[in-house]
Amino acid sequence: MNNDELVAAFEAGKIAPAAFSHENHVRVAWGLARQYGEQDGLQRLVVGIKALADRAGKPHAFHVTLTRAWFDLIASVEDLDAAPELLDKSIIKRFYSADRIAEGRELWHEPDLHPLQLPLPPLADNSADATH
Template identity: 40%
Template sequence: MTPEELVEGFHSGALATASFGHREHVQLTWILLVRDGRARAEEQLLAGLRAFAARAGKPDKFDAALTRAWIAAIDEAREKTAAITFEELIAARPDLLHGRLSGVPEAPL
């Protein structure tokens, strides 16, 4: 899936649960942070992930505090690494794909 397809699928609600694992969560967050800035990215992710969890039949899996913590961690990594691409970010910070960061709870979806 291309980055454009990921964003479009997320916003349209067409993204299949099986196609949206942790890596895709991190990639989508990175894309929105780069494209729209922190405040707008957070707004989109909070609303979109809440809706995604509900569509997946797991509304209790959505956690706004956890989502904000991951957004902050990814944004901080993006700023500190000066990564130009998502792949550069992951090369510099592979821990972002492990689903667990120091001080940030495990990703629920």
């Protein structure tokens, strides 16, 4: 499935929660940012992820800070193929401590270790154990 088809399936609610891998998350976020711009793309991603969580029976699984942080990182690249590091779920640990992630489930929190930008900063010792 190409990116346009994946984004369309995501927005139509046709992706099973178990099939929404990290790679699909990255591809959908990038596609939404390209198709709708950053503000509307993020809103559409939030709606879709919340719907996925509901379909999975985990309506409280949505995390505001992780969703936006990932979206911001992904949307910042022009060529997704040129940023393979985005396929590594652990990179969020380079930007956020575990405490900051824990605080950010309901409200957006800026990163406390490094600004959200590529190239990647070095890995911190007190990193979060959250991925998105």
